[in-house]
Amino acid sequence: MSAPPELPELVTRALRMSLQHGYVMASRNETGRLLATLAATRSGTMAECGTGCGVGAAWLRVGAPKGTRVLTAELDPELAHGVMEMFAGDDIDVMHADWSTLAEHAPFSLIFIDAESARHSPREEIIDMLETGGMIVLDDFSPSTNWPPMESGRVDQLRQAWLTDERFTSVDVMVAPDTSVLIAVKR
Ligand SMILES: C[S@@+](CC[C@H](N)C(=O)[O-])C[C@H]1O[C@@H](n2cnc3c(N)ncnc32)[C@H](O)[C@@H]1O
Known part of the structure; x- marks a missing residue:
């Protein structure tokens, strides 16, 4: 461990x-x-696209310095309201909303989104919500040692796009034998 x-x-x-x-x-x-x-390196506002049961938001709040804002949006009403209740008083703002409405609170110093959600979202919309120097953290990729990166036997176009976008400095980090996380910082 x-x-x-x-x-x-x-x-x-x-x-x-x-x-x-x-x-x-x-x-x-x-x-x-x-x-x-x-999150510990960030200031300003951090956002999560897809709250689920609040695990990502909790880790963000644990790391983020005092005075920063952690905002998370979830489409499922039961999950969103459940997490709202659970985190009442914990300095985490939970929205029952489509994550695209987070744009009203941008720019963000960090955006956390899972790969599956990102695959179904316009990449430029996400990029527009990031401040200069801001980072995106994309979760839930399968580790790939090839170039271009592969996912289920096909080229992983999402990961390839982030890793070759010259507006970003980026890295694909294997965090566990079955999971990698992509981090990209907006220049
Ligand atoms: C992989 S899970 C997120 C896990 C969570 N980030 C965590 O750290 O545990 C994806 C979540 O996104 C939610 N979701 C899907 N589409 C969404 C959208 N357009 N806006 C907000 N949430 C969405 C799903 O209901 C699901 O709970």
């Missing part, structure tokens, strides 16, 4: 909610620890 097994209380609460809802899409701990570390 590469990190202490204890989890922050905020994260434990969100994981408990995932368990209660049988929600299997929550971010894994390796990704969460990376996310918290990146």
Whole structure:
């Protein structure tokens, strides 16, 4: 194990909610620890596209300095309102909304989104929400040692687009044997 097994209380609460809802899409701990570390370098407002049961938002809040804002949007009403209730008083703003409405609160110093959601979203819309020097963290890729990167036997065009976009400095980090996370910083 590469990190202490204890989890922050905020994260434990969100994981408990995932368990209660049988929600299997929550971010894994390796990704969460990376996310918290990146959030610790940020100021301003950070945004998450797709709250789920609040695991990613919890890790963001754990890492983010005081005075920063953590905002997260979830389309599913039951999940959104459940997380709102769970995080009442925890300095995390939960919206029951399509993530595209986050644009009203942009620019962001960090955006966290899973690869599947990003595949169904216009990339330029995401880029427009990032401030200069801001970073996007894309979760849930399959590790690939090839170039171009592959996903299910095909070229992973989303990952290729982020890794070759000259407006960004980017890296694909394998956080676990079955998961990699892409980090791209807007120049
Ligand atoms: C992979 S899960 C997110 C996991 C979460 N970020 C975490 O760290 O545990 C994707 C979530 O996005 C939500 N979602 C899908 N489309 C959305 C949209 N257009 N706007 C907001 N949320 C959306 C889904 O309901 C689902 O809960």
